[in-house]
Every structure is written in C-alpha cells, then in structure tokens.
Amino acid sequence: MRAARWHGREDIRVEDVPEPELRPGHVAIDIAWCGICGSDLHEYLEGPIFIPPAGHPHPVSGECAPLTMGHEFSGTVAALGDGVTDLTVGESVVVEPYVIADDVDTGPGQSYQLSKDMNFIGLGGHGGGLSEKVVVARRWVHPVGDIPLDQAALIEPLAVGYHAYVRSGAGAGDVALIGGAGPIGLLLAAVLTAEGLTVVVTEVSAARKAKALETGVAAHVLDPTEGSVGDRVRELTGGRGADVAFECSSVDAVLDTLLDGVRPTGVVVNVSIWGHKPAVDLQKLVLKEIDLRGTIAYAGDHPATIELVRSGKVDLAPFITARIDLGDLVEQGFETLVHRNDTQVKILVHP
Amino acid sequence: MRAARWHGREDIRVEDVPEPELRPGHVAIDIAWCGICGSDLHEYLEGPIFIPPAGHPHPVSGECAPLTMGHEFSGTVAALGDGVTDLTVGESVVVEPYVIADDVDTGPGQSYQLSKDMNFIGLGGHGGGLSEKVVVARRWVHPVGDIPLDQAALIEPLAVGYHAYVRSGAGAGDVALIGGAGPIGLLLAAVLTAEGLTVVVTEVSAARKAKALETGVAAHVLDPTEGSVGDRVRELTGGRGADVAFECSSVDAVLDTLLDGVRPTGVVVNVSIWGHKPAVDLQKLVLKEIDLRGTIAYAGDHPATIELVRSGKVDLAPFITARIDLGDLVEQGFETLVHRNDTQVKILVHP
Numbered sequence: 001m002r003a004a005r006w007h008g009r010e011d012i013r014v015e016d017v018p019e020p021e022l023r024p025g026h027v028a029i030d031i032a033w034c035g036i037c038g039s040d041l042h043e044y045l046e047g048p049i050f051i052p053p054a055g056h057p058h059p060v061s062g063e064c065a066p067l068t069m070g071h072e073f074s075g076t077v078a079a080l081g082d083g084v085t086d087l088t089v090g091e092s093v094v095v096e097p098y099v100i101a102d103d104v105d106t107g108p109g110q111s112y113q114l115s116k117d118m119n120f121i122g123l124g125g126h127g128g129g130l131s132e133k134v135v136v137a138r139r140w141v142h143p144v145g146d147i148p149l150d151q152a153a154l155i156e157p158l159a160v161g162y163h164a165y166v167r168s169g170a171g172a173g174d175v176a177l178i179g180g181a182g183p184i185g186l187l188l189a190a191v192l193t194a195e196g197l198t199v200v201v202t203e204v205s206a207a208r209k210a211k212a213l214e215t216g217v218a219a220h221v222l223d224p225t226e227g228s229v230g231d232r233v234r235e236l237t238g239g240r241g242a243d244v245a246f247e248c249s250s251v252d253a254v255l256d257t258l259l260d261g262v263r264p265t266g267v268v269v270n271v272s273i274w275g276h277k278p279a280v281d282l283q284k285l286v287l288k289e290i291d292l293r294g295t296i297a298y299a300g301d302h303p304a305t306i307e308l309v310r311s312g313k314v315d316l317a318p319f320i321t322a323r324i325d326l327g328d329l330v331e332q333g334f335e336t337l338v339h340r341n342d343t344q345v346k347i348l349v350h351p
Numbered sequence: 352m353r354a355a356r357w358h359g360r361e362d363i364r365v366e367d368v369p370e371p372e373l374r375p376g377h378v379a380i381d382i383a384w385c386g387i388c389g390s391d392l393h394e395y396l397e398g399p400i401f402i403p404p405a406g407h408p409h410p411v412s413g414e415c416a417p418l419t420m421g422h423e424f425s426g427t428v429a430a431l432g433d434g435v436t437d438l439t440v441g442e443s444v445v446v447e448p449y450v451i452a453d454d455v456d457t458g459p460g461q462s463y464q465l466s467k468d469m470n471f472i473g474l475g476g477h478g479g480g481l482s483e484k485v486v487v488a489r490r491w492v493h494p495v496g497d498i499p500l501d502q503a504a505l506i507e508p509l510a511v512g513y514h515a516y517v518r519s520g521a522g523a524g525d526v527a528l529i530g531g532a533g534p535i536g537l538l539l540a541a542v543l544t545a546e547g548l549t550v551v552v553t554e555v556s557a558a559r560k561a562k563a564l565e566t567g568v569a570a571h572v573l574d575p576t577e578g579s580v581g582d583r584v585r586e587l588t589g590g591r592g593a594d595v596a597f598e599c600s601s602v603d604a605v606l607d608t609l610l611d612g613v614r615p616t617g618v619v620v621n622v623s624i625w626g627h628k629p630a631v632d633l634q635k636l637v638l639k640e641i642d643l644r645g646t647i648a649y650a651g652d653h654p655a656t657i658e659l660v661r662s663g664k665v666d667l668a669p670f671i672t673a674r675i676d677l678g679d680l681v682e683q684g685f686e687t688l689v690h691r692n693d694t695q696v697k698i699l700v701h702p
Contacts, residue, residue, distance in 0.1 A: 114615035114640060167640070264465035270633055277630040282621055285645035289465060289518070292643040294636035 002351060003131030004329050005066040006043055006051055012069065012330055020127050020135040024082035027141045029093060032149035033323075033348045034129030035072035036333050037157065038183065039273065043069070043123065044334050046275070050123040059117045061099050061125025070349070071097035071122035073129025074144065074152035084138050092147065094155045095129075096140045096302050097121035106139055106299075113163075113299040120297075129153075130326060132351045142302045147309050150323070151316040153348055154187065158314065159298040159305040161188030164271045165195060167295040170244040172196030177233055177242035177261045180249030181208040181218070183345050184271055186319060188246055189217035191305075194313035197244075200236065202229045202257060205342040215318045224253070230260035237263075246271050252278040259284040259292075267291045322347040353702060354482030355680050356417040357394055357402055363420065363681055371478050371486040375433035378492045380444060383500035384674075384699045385480030386423035387684050388508065389534065390624065394420070394474070395685050397626070401474040410468045412450050412476025421700070422448035422473030424480025425495065425503035435489050443498065445506045446480075447491045447653050448472035457490055457650075464514075464650040471648075480504075481677060483702045493653045498660050501674070502667040504699055505538065509665065510649040510656040512539030515622045516546060518646040521595040523547030528584055528593035528612045531600030532559040532569070534696050535622055537670060539597055540568035542656075545664035548595075551587060553580045553608060556693040566669045575604070581611035588614075597622050603629040610635040610643075618642045673698040 003017045022028045042049055052064040077091045087093070098112070099119040106112045121136060122128030144152045161184060170176060176192045178185050181203040189199045189212060201218040203209050204225060212218040220236060222229050233242050241263030247255050250272040258268050259281055268290055285292060298305075308314045321344045324332045333347050354368045373379045393400055403415040428442045438444070449463070450470040457463045472487060473479030495503045512535060521527060527543045529536050532554040540550045540563060552569040554560050555576060563569040571587060573580050584593050592614030598606050601623040609619050610632055619641055636643060649656075659665045672695045675683045684698050 111616055111640065114638075265462055270637060273637065274633045277632045279628040280631040280633075281628045282625045282631075282645070285621055285643070286624065286647050287465075287645070289462065289645045289647060291645075292636070294633070294638070294640045294642075296637050296640060 001132035002326055003068045003128070004070065004326060005068050006047065007066045009047055010044060012044060012334065014327055014329060017068065017131070019133055022079050022081050022135055025084060026081040026135050026137055027077060027084055027087060028079040028133060028135050029075040029095065029141070030078045030133055031073050031075045031129055031131060031351050033074050033153035033350055034070040035153050035157065035346045035348055036337060037072055039123070040069055041334065041337050045338065050119055052124060058099065058119055058124045060101050060119065063125030067123070067125060068128035068131050069122050070128035070130030071120045072153055072156040074149045074155070078133065087141065087143065092144050092149055092152060093141050094144055094152050094302070094306070095121065095134065095136050096142060096298065097156065098140055099124040099126050108300055111299055113297045130329065130349055130351070142306060144306055145310050147306070150320055150348055151309065154316045154319060154346055155302070155305055155309065157183055158187045158191065158309070158316065159301045160184055160271070161191045162305040162308070163298040163301045164188055164246055164269050164295045165191050166301065167293050168244045168246070168267050168269045170197060170267065174243040175200065175237050177202065177245040177258055179245065179247050179254035179258050180251070180272070181205070181212045182248060183319070185246070185248035186212060186215065186217060186345060188248060188271065190215070190314045191308065193217050194308050200233055200242065202254065207342045211345060224257055229257045233261040241266060244269065248272055250274050256281055259290060262288070262290060264288040267293060269293045269295055271295055319345040320348055321345045324349055326351045352483035353677055354419045354479070355421065355677060356419050357398065358417045360398055361395060363395060363685065365677055365680060368419065368482070370484055373430050373432050373486055376435060377432040377486050377488055378428060378435055378438060379430040379484060379486050380426040380446065380492070381429045381484055382424055382426045382480055382482060382702050384425050384504035384701055385421040386504050386508065386697045386699055387688060388423050390474070391420055392685065392688050393624070396689065401470055403475060409450065409470055409475045411452050411470065414476030418474070418476060419479035419482050420473050421479035421481030422471045423504055423507040425500045425506070429484065438492065438494065443495050443500055443503060444492050445495055445503050445653070445657070446472065446485065446487050447493060447649065448507065449491055450475040450477050459651055462650055464648045481680065481700060481702070493657060495657055496661050498657070501671055501699055502660065505667045505670060505697055506653065506656055506660065508534055509538045509542065509660070509667065510652045511535055511622070512542045513656040513659070514649040514652045515539055515597055515620050515646045516542050517652065518644050519595045519597070519618050519620045521548060521618065525594040526551065526588050528553065528596040528609060530596065530598050530605035530609050531602070531623070532556070532563045533599060534670070536597070536599035537563060537566065537568060537696060539599060539622065541566070541665045542659065544568050545659050551584055551593065553605065558693045562696060575608055580608045584612040592617060594618070595620065599623055601625055607632055610641060613639070613641060615639040618644060620644045620646055622646055670696040671699055672696045675700055677702045
C-alpha cells in the first residue's frame with residue numbers, strides 16, 4: 001500500500017510499504033482522510049522531534065525512522081481482530097492516535113497522555129493516517145456515527161481544543177481570550193463558543209481574522225497592532241478582563257498579551273508547543289495571582305468532542321480549506337503550509 | 352517620634368516626625384519590633400518600586416516620598432479610636448499592612464490583595480513599623496495572644512508563606528520542593544512542615560542550607576551544584592517527583608529546576624518577585640501539564656498563620672538572627688543585607 005514516510009528533514013516520501021497485519025484486540029481501518037498537523041510541519045522542517053530517529057527505536061513501538069506519518073485521520077472499519085465484538089465492519093471511526101505502553105491505565109480520569117514514553121501513531125510508530133490502512137488497538141478507536149468522514153478527520157485537533165477547555169476550568173458565560181487563530185486556535189474557539197463562552201481572538205493575519213469571524217467561532221477579533229489588546233478586552237468586559245485565556249501561537253508577545261488581558265485570579269492555558277524558552281513576565285502572574293496551565297493532547301476527551309460535532313454544536317466543514325491526493329502531499333501539502341500557511345486552516349489528504 | 356523614611360535610593364533617614372493622630376475606627380499601636388523585608392531592600396537599592404515617588408501621591412493614602420518604611424511589625428495597643436470595642440489597651444497585636452480603599456470588601460474569601468491600587472503600610476503610606484507608633488484601621492489589626500512580640504514581627508512574612516501554601520492546594524502527606532532558602536523560603540518551609548508536608552529545599556548558600564536543616568523545617572536539602580535536583584527528588588519520591596514546588600529565589604535556573612522536579616500534573620507556585628522577565632521552559636509545563644500559579648501577599652490568612660505560631664506548630668525564634676536599634680537601621684540593617692545577605696534570616700529593629 002502507499003504510505004508517506006519521514007526519512008529526514010524536508011525528506012518525506014510516498015512509497016510502497018507492506019499492509020499492516022490484523023492482530024487480536026486490534027482493528028483494521030481503511031483511511032478516508034488525514035489532516036496535516038502543525039507538528040507534522042515541524043517534523044518536516046526541524047525534525048526529528050517526536051519521531052524516533054534511525055537507530056533509536058521507540059521503547060513502546062520498537063520502531064524508528066523511516067516512519068509513516070499522519071495522526072489526524074478518519075476511516076471505516078475494514079476488519080476486526082479476535083476479541084473485538086463492539087464494532088462493525090464498515091462503521092465510520094476516528095483514532096485517538098496514541099503509542100502508549102499496554103499496561104498504562106487509560107480508564108476514566110487517568111492522565112495517560114502524561115505517561116512515560118508517550119508518543120503518537122503517525123509519529124512514533126504503529127503506522128499512520130497518511131497511508132491507505134492502519135491497524136490499531138481497540139481502545140484507541142472511537143465510532144463517529146453519521147459524521148461525514150472528511151469532517152471526522154478534524155476530530156483529533158478538535159479534541160486538543162476540548163482538552164484545553166477542560167483544563168481551563170472555564171464554563172458557560174465566561175469570556176475567553178485566544179491568542180492566535182491558527183488551526184488549533186480556531187478549533188478551540190469553536191469548542192468554547194459551543195460550550196457557551198464568549199470568545200475574543202487576537203490575531204494579526206487578515207486571512208485568519210476573517211476566518212474567525214466568518215465561521216462565527218469568535219465574537220470579537222482584535223488586532224494587536226491596532227492598540228492594547230488588554231485595554232480592549234477590559235472595555236468589552238466592563239473593566240474586568242477575560243476569565244480565561246489560551247496561548248495558541250508560540251509567540252512571546254502573544255503570551256504577554258494574554259497575561260495582560262485576563263482578570264485577577266484568571267487562568268491562562270498554554271496550548272502551544274514551544275521550540276524556544278519564552279521570556280515570561282512573571283510579575284503579571286504574581287500581581288494578579290494568575291494560573292498558567294500546561295495542556296497536551298487529550299485523555300478521555302474523544303467521546304465529548306465527537307458529540308459536539310454529531311449534535312451540530314460544532315460545524316467542522318468551514319475549517320477544511322483544501323483536499324489533496326496522497327501523491328501530492330509534499331508539493332501541495334507541506335510546501336503550501338511552509339510558504340502560505342495562513343491561507344489554510346486544514347488541508348485534508350486522501351490516500 | 353523617630354521614623355525611618357525613604358527619601359531616595361540608598362537614602363533612608365531616621366528623623367523626627369509628628370506622631371500620627373488617632374481617628375474613629377482606628378487603633379494606635381506602640382511598635383515593639385519591625386523586620387527588614389527583601390522588598391525594603393529592593394526599595395533601598397532600586398526603588399521606588401512600591402513607594403509612590405515625590406509628586407505622585409498614592410491614590411488611596413494620598414502620600415508620596417519621603418515615606419516611613421516597615422511593614423513587618425508587632426506592638427501593643429496604645430489607644431482605641433471611637434467605635435473600636437473589641438481590643439484592649441496593652442494587648443499584643445500585629446498588623447496586616449494594607450493600604451486599600453475603604454470600599455474594598457475584605458471579608459472572608461475576598462481577594463482584596465488584588466484590588467486596584469493595592470499598596471502596603473510602610474511602603475505606600477499610612478506610616479510604618481520602622482517608627483515608634485502607627486495608627487491603622489481596625490480591620491488590619493490582629494491580636495496575637497501570648498506570642499512574644501519579637502516573634503510576632505515575623506507573622507507578616509509567615510503569612511506570605513501561608514498564603515502561598517493555600518494557593519498551592521497541597522496538603523498533609525504531599526512532597527514539596529522549595530527553590531531558595533532565604534527568609535520567605537524558610538518561613539514557607541516552616542508552614543509546610545507544620546501542615547504535614549515533606550519539605551525538600553534546593554539552595555546553594557552553605558549558611559542557608561545549614562539553617563534549613565538546623566531549624567527542622569526541611570527534611571532534605573539539595574545543592575543544585577552537586578547534580579540534578581529533579582533526579583534526586585524523583586529518587587526521594589519513588590520515581591514520581593514532588594507534588595508541589597515553590598519558587599522563592601527569582602532565579603531563572605531555579606524555576607527551571609522546579610519545573611523539572613514536580614510530577615506530571617504538579618503545581619509550581621511562584622512566590623518570588625521578579626525584576627526581569629525570566630526565560631521559562633514552557634515545554635516542561637506543557638508536557639507535564641503543570642500549573643504555574645502566582646501568589647502575592649495574603650488575604651484572610653493572618654488568623655490561621657497566627658494560630659500556627661500560638662499553638663507551637665511553628666517556632667519563629669530560630670529565624671531571628673539579629674536585633675538592632677532604629678538608629679542603626681542603615682549601617683547594621685540594610686548594609687548588612689546588601690553585603691552579607693545569606694548570613695541573616697530576619698533582622699529585627701527596635702524603635
């Protein structure tokens with residue numbers, strides 16, 4: 001079958017690999033669509049980051065580069081391994097793409113996303129969504145009912161947003177400030193608006209500002225080049241400030257804006273991944289007794305995330321901005337994101 | 352009466368000022384002892400920070416430099432203003448040294464330490480403990496029973512530690528890592544040990560390491576120059592890491608050590624005041640889903656703090672390392688802290 005494999009920086013090759021074999025307790029899935037994630041782009045430009053380099057096999061998967069990529073994917077059940085009785089062949093599913101040791105408890109309330117040697121399907125081994133087929137353990141498979149399979153490929157990044165929302169402790173009626181309207185910022189905004197929060201986005205890109213307003217996921221979009229975001233958030237909130245803020249940009253100045261924009265005892269959730277150590281104005285954290293919280297991926301968040309989409313509270317269709325064939329992955333996928341990133345939200349790849 | 356007043360950087364003068372007048376709802380207090388705080392030292396070397404400069408009166412107190420200093424003080428009630436009926440002349444008291452607008456609610460559960468224009472007695476006006484007498488509003492006066500007045504002067508910094516402990520959400524049985532064994536680090540350690548936590552301190556100064564062990568407030572003292580603090584904390588905790596950590600040093604590398612030393616989903620409380628924006632390794636915050644929490648001063652913490660001392664759970668006597676006369680404040684007080692800071696925990700001044 002065809003699979004896109006990471007061989008090195010700026011060296012992703014679509015090549016022929018053997019089909020994965022079905023095993024007991026596992027599910028074979030025919031891939032429908034797979035999104036390209038910001039972390040895939042980081043691996044392309046600056047990797048290996050999550051990918052175990054050649055000669056250094058991952059302790060759980062036992063695999064190393066070259067490895068199949070893609071962790072934001074949907075598909076249909078092709079076959080069920082022995083012991084799997086609660087899914088049906090042909091059913092639409094998404095995968096919670098973890099590579100985690102078998103003995104880690106993934107039950108309710110467990111922080112298995114923080115377990116030792118955690119990695120992702122499509123980065124750390126166990127195949128990936130940028131191929132024709134995967135075989136994954138039953139526990140990572142989530143049925144999506146009648147959600148269209150193209151939209152279902154966005155469940156994974158939406159679950160990242162949902163987990164960040166849960167981490168924030170915020171709820172209906174709160175005002176949320178989001179720093180950065182890239183794919184994660186926009187999908188997080190969709191979750192927050194669906195959950196009854198008022199969303200204010202700060203963003204400089206004209207295309208992203210327009211997308212945040214067009215899709216209805218932001219009530220207000222502020223441009224930090226046009227004046228103090230903190231002052232304008234306070235104007236919007238009767239002098240108080242945002243209840244919660246989410247850093248989705250990996251830019252020092254944006255984080256600073258969020259520390260400025262939240263109210264005393266407010267919460268700032270850091271959703272972004274940092275390639276450098278930002279300078280953080282901790283005096284703002286101190287003098288307002290802010291909580292700055294880290295969040296990574298998801299744990300137990302897929303069912304609620306899927307329900308947001310299935311119920312129609314979140315419409316993922318407007319965030320799909322391109323559809324390409326696996327054979328065009330590098331030229332029309334990665335190179336587009338490298339050179340014209342802000343024109344796209346989510347590029348979907350069909351194998 | 353004699354009072355130490357801040358006129359400018361490295362210009363604190365002990366001079367004669369009029370006695371403050373008693374007013375309705377207020378209490379006149381004869382000062383017994385006043386400690387020199389790290390923030391007093393910052394005002395001496397780098398001020399004005401909290402002090403309103405000459406020509407810029409504070410919006411609540413209406414006062415500006417030159418101003419009387421000292422906010423860590425104890426004394427005895429000298430006289431009661433009209434309407435104050437629940438204190439007795441001669442009673443031992445401490446002061447929660449706030450300059451906060453009259454209409455701010457300071458009742459239970461209120462975060463009045465974060466109110467607009469908050470400042471401190473001894474920095475922002477309303478007199479100070481580095482003088483013979485103060486007159487303060489009844490709501491800031493806390494009786495201390497039979498606690499010796501020299502020890503009572505340390506209630507204020509102990510309340511800073513108590514508030515940081517409350518902010519952490521930690522409790523008995525937890526393992527706490529404290530970065531820095533200066534006065535606040537040591538007093539915080541005393542609170543945590545009294546509350547049933549196991550305290551691990553990281554510190555480089557030999558004098559401070561010795562003090563942390565001699566006083567019994569730390570179970571373990573680690574020197575970061577002798578190997579990875581994170582690894583050693585994990586050894587001490589069965590591979591897990593500290594449940595909570597407290598930054599008390601204002602040093603970037605120490606904060607980094609704490610992010611390394613806490614367990615996944617652990618809490619790091621920033622107790623220190625920062626004169627610069629530290630470089631923070633937010634990837635550690637992300638990948639362990641750490642909560643980094645700011646804390647400032649205290650709010651509603653004095654009764655519980657006083658009870659810790661009154662009940663004997665915290666012994667403040669070992670933290671008093673010098674007693675000087677107000678006339679020797681600069682030479683024997685500030686200049687000692689400037690040049691031989693780590694030989695001292697708390698210098699008490701008698702007016």
